[in-house]
Amino acid sequence: MASEDEEFTMLFQDFYPSLCRFLECLLGGRAPLAQDLAQESFLQLHRTAWGNLPAGEARFWLYRVARNMAINEFRKSNTRYRLFDRVVETMRPRSRNPEQEYEAQERQSLVLKMLQTLPEDQRAALLLREQEQLTYREIGQVLNVSESKVKVDIFRARASLRERWGKQEQKFRVQPSGCSSSRQAKA
Amino acid sequence: MSCNYTEKVSSLIDGELSAAEARDIERHLLNCAECEQQRADFLNLRRQIASFETSLQPTVQNRALRKILSVDRRAPAHGFQWGFNTQALAFTTLLIVGAIIGLVLYQTSSTGDPEKQQVAIQSPSPAPESSIKKPSTTESPESSKDQPAPSKNNKETTTPKRSAPARRPPAREPKPGEQFAAIPEPVRSADSETMTAMHFEKAERLLLAFKNVRLNEPGAATNVGYERKRAKELVYQNMMLRREADAAGDVQIASLLENLEPILLDIANLPARPDQDSVRVIRERVERKNIVALLRVNHMALARALD
Numbered sequence: 203m204a205s206e207d208e209e210f211t212m213l214f215q216d217f218y219p220s221l222c223r224f225l226e227c228l229l230g231g232r233a234p235l236a237q238d239l240a241q242e243s244f245l246q247l248h249r250t251a252w253g254n255l256p257a258g259e260a261r262f263w264l265y266r267v268a269r270n271m272a273i274n275e276f277r278k279s280n281t282r283y284r285l286f287d288r289v290v291e292t293m294r295p296r297s298r299n300p301e302q303e304y305e306a307q308e309r310q311s312l313v314l315k316m317l318q319t320l321p322e323d324q325r326a327a328l329l330l331r332e333q334e335q336l337t338y339r340e341i342g343q344v345l346n347v348s349e350s351k352v353k354v355d356i357f358r359a360r361a362s363l364r365e366r367w368g369k370q371e372q373k374f375r376v377q378p379s380g381c382s383s384s385r386q387a388k389a
Numbered sequence: 390m391s392c393n394y395t396e397k398v399s400s401l402i403d404g405e406l407s408a409a410e411a412r413d414i415e416r417h418l419l420n421c422a423e424c425e426q427q428r429a430d431f432l433n434l435r436r437q438i439a440s441f442e443t444s445l446q447p448t449v450q451n452r453a454l455r456k457i458l459s460v461d462r463r464a465p466a467h468g469f470q471w472g473f474n475t476q477a478l479a480f481t482t483l484l485i486v487g488a489i490i491g492l493v494l495y496q497t498s499s500t501g502d503p504e505k506q507q508v509a510i511q512s513p514s515p516a517p518e519s520s521i522k523k524p525s526t527t528e529s530p531e532s533s534k535d536q537p538a539p540s541k542n543n544k545e546t547t548t549p550k551r552s553a554p555a556r557r558p559p560a561r562e563p564k565p566g567e568q569f570a571a572i573p574e575p576v577r578s579a580d581s582e583t584m585t586a587m588h589f590e591k592a593e594r595l596l597l598a599f600k601n602v603r604l605n606e607p608g609a610a611t612n613v614g615y616e617r618k619r620a621k622e623l624v625y626q627n628m629m630l631r632r633e634a635d636a637a638g639d640v641q642i643a644s645l646l647e648n649l650e651p652i653l654l655d656i657a658n659l660p661a662r663p664d665q666d667s668v669r670v671i672r673e674r675v676e677r678k679n680i681v682a683l684l685r686v687n688h689m690a691l692a693r694a695l696d
Binding site: 207214215218219223226227233236237240241244245306312313314317328329331332338353354356357360361364367 | 430440457
C-alpha cells in the first residue's frame, strides 16, 4: 500500500502541474477551476482506476477524464468562476518586475484568447501535442478519435491560429519573435 | 495556402512523417518560401503555447495531494457523493411536495358527502322539485305512476329500467344554495343510451308497420290492434327516456322523443275500429315530421357509439 502511494505521489508530482496547465488552456484561463478538475481527476484515478491500469496508461486516462470534466464544465454556467478567478489572479504573488509581469500576462492572455477561438476538439488536440508532446496515436487514445482526425484537427488549428495571430498581436501590442517579424521582413 | 504540402508541414514539425516523406518535405521547403514561412509560424505558435505558465502554487499542489491520499479508496469521491445526494434529496423533496399538492387538490375537487351523492344518484327525475326530495319519495311515485304494471308480455322493456338507475354515473354534488338540476349532468350512462337505441329501433318498426297498414281493404281496422298494443308499451318507455335525456342535457334525443311521444299516444289511443281518416292523419304527421328517418339515423348513431 505504501509503495502504491509512493508511485501515485510520483505520478502526481510529475503530471499534476501539466494537467492543470492543459485544463487552464482548455477552459480559457480559469485557473482555480482547472486545479479543482485536475485534483478531481487524480482523486478518481486514486479511488477507482489506480492499480488496474496498465503501466503508462495512467497519464492518458488522466487527460481523458480531465477533458471530459472540462467539457461538462463548458455546459455549465460560464460565469460562476469568473469573479473568483479574477480575485485569485489579483492576489497571486508576483515574482518578476512589473514590466515583465505585464508582458507575460499579456502574452498568456493572448494565447488563451487565441485558443478559445478554436473548436474544443481542435484545441484539446493541439494542446496535447504542443504542451504534452503526445504523439498523434496517443492523442487519439486520449480523445477517443482516430489518428487521421488528430492530424487534420491539429493542422486546422494551427492554420486557423496562424491566420489570426497577426491581427491579434497587433491588437494586444505584443511582439512575439516569430511569425510577425519574419512576415514583416518578408514584406 | 496554395501549396499542396501545407498539411505535410504540420506533420513534419510533429515528427509524424516517415523518413522518406520527411526528406521530400525538407527538400521542398528549400524551394518553397510559402511552406518555409508556414513552418516558421507553426514553430512560433508552438513556442507560445508551450511557454504558457500555469498559476499553480506549490502549496496548492501539496494540499491537493494530501487531500487525495487521505480519501479512502473504497469510499466514493467526495464531490460526486455530495452532488448525487443533493440531486437525490432535491428529487425526493420534489416528489413529496408534488404528492402533497396532488392530494390536497384531489380532496378539494372530489365530492365529499356520500349521503348527498347517493341522493343524486338515485334521483331519476331531473326536475328541481323532484331532485330535492329524498330517494324514497322520488323513486316510488314516479315508478308507480309512469310505469305500467309489470306483465309477462313486456319483460324486455321493464328489465333494463330496473338496472339503469343503479349503474348511472355519480352526479355532481350541488353546492349550498344551488338547485341540483340547475346544471344537468352532461354524461348519460351506457345503459340509458342502449335503451334509447333499442327504443328508437322498436318505434321505427312500429311506425313502419303502421305505415304499411292497408286502408283500402274492408277489414283494415282490425289490423291496427298490434300497433296499438306496441304503441302503449312504447309510450311509457318514451316518457322515461325523454326525462332522462332532458336530465342529461341531450337536446337532440330529447326533442326526437318529444316529437315521437304524441304520435305514439295517438296510435295507442286509436279506437278499436278506427276509420281510415284517423289512420291517414297520423301517417301524414309521421311523414311530415320525418320521424322514421330520424329514428333510424339516431338509432344507428347510438349503436355505433356504443360499439
